[in-house]
Amino acid sequence: MNEQLKNGYFKLSGIKVSGDPEAEGSSARLEQIDLLLAPGEWLNLVGVNGSGKTTLARLLAGLTMEGVYGEMDRGFAGFGPSPYVMQHPDAQLFGENPREEVSFALEWRGVPADEIPDRSERILSWTGLLPIADWPWEQLSGGQRQLAAVAASGAAETPLLVFDEATSMLDDASRGRVQQVAGRLCRSGTAVVWVTQRLNELDPYSRVVALAGGKIVYDGAGRQFLLGDGLGGKGQTPCEQCGLRLPYLASLAIEMNRLGKLDPHSPLPVTAEEWREVLKRP
Numbered sequence: 001m002n003e004q005l006k007n008g009y010f011k012l013s014g015i016k017v018s019g020d021p022e023a024e025g026s027s028a029r030l031e032q033i034d035l036l037l038a039p040g041e042w043l044n045l046v047g048v049n050g051s052g053k054t055t056l057a058r059l060l061a062g063l064t065m066e067g068v069y070g071e072m073d074r075g076f077a078g079f080g081p082s083p084y085v086m087q088h089p090d091a092q093l094f095g096e097n098p099r100e101e102v103s104f105a106l107e108w109r110g111v112p113a114d115e116i117p118d119r120s121e122r123i124l125s126w127t128g129l130l131p132i133a134d135w136p137w138e139q140l141s142g143g144q145r146q147l148a149a150v151a152a153s154g155a156a157e158t159p160l161l162v163f164d165e166a167t168s169m170l171d172d173a174s175r176g177r178v179q180q181v182a183g184r185l186c187r188s189g190t191a192v193v194w195v196t197q198r199l200n201e202l203d204p205y206s207r208v209v210a211l212a213g214g215k216i217v218y219d220g221a222g223r224q225f226l227l228g229d230g231l232g233g234k235g236q237t238p239c240e241q242c243g244l245r246l247p248y249l250a251s252l253a254i255e256m257n258r259l260g261k262l263d264p265h266s267p268l269p270v271t272a273e274e275w276r277e278v279l280k281r282p
């Protein structure tokens with residue numbers, strides 16, 4: 001890659017995060033992490049529990065951490081922490097209601113006071129929170145509270161947003177809504193780091209970085225992560241090698257391909273939409 005092109009990139013080189021120095025035999029939380037993150041890209045960070053996802057996500061968000069070695073250049077993400085959306089919305093809400101939450105976030109990010117009402121209104125409107133913007137948290141569902149946390153995180157249009165299993169406690173409808181808002185923020189130019197274990201929602205065209213034992217064991221396209229290059233061979237796919245369960249639609253594709261039932265010249269289908277297209281073919 002051309003050096004000039006890399007300038008805006010967020011770069012991690014040879015990063016190590018040591019384990020707990022008090023705990024005997026504790027291993028490093030992260031080791032040998034080399035990562036380039038481009039402005040505006042969507043990066044899925046996956047791995048089993050304890051593989052280092054949260055440690056890496058917090059590091060990317062610029063949250064302070066002990067025992068970090070190696071080089072980090074935040075590039076396009078700039079100085080200061082990036083918004084970080086956690087699994088439990090209640091741990092990150094400071095205001096009394098969605099409108100106040102968004103206003104606080106804008107104020108904290110240094111947006112001039114006279115711009116705050118309009119900008120708050122805009123993000124509340126396109127996240128669908130406007131009708132309930134002044135309701136107290138007790139009257140809102142977990143999904144609505146998480147959406148308010150996402151709206152507050154996205155309000156200041158920072159160049160990077162980190163979502164750490166932000167939808168894992170939500171029902172399907174709320175999960176879809178939060179993911180939709182995150183997608184829209186990404187399409188408007190914000191880079192998104194999306195920590196997840198829900199591989200059935202993976203966009204096969206998006207980038208996957210998989211961690212195992214604190215190291216990056218895969219960095220590439222979602223489809224290859226799920227299916228591997230063998231496309232139906234006997235070996236395990238990168239997803240399975242990480243100890244993660246293959247989503248049903250991806251394992252069905254591998255099985256049908258093995259039986260010779262799928263077009264060998266087309267990419268194997270892994271999403272419901274792609275399966276619909278395959279099944280429509282004569």
Ligand code: ADP
Pocket residue numbers: 019020028029047048049050051052053054055056
């Ligand atoms: P994941 O998000 O994939 O579940 P984590 O990043 O939370 O993984 O944890 C990676 C490793 O670091 C685990 O072995 C965990 O026990 C350890 N760890 C997590 N938080 C701390 C901490 N604050 N201090 C020391 N070790 C930690």
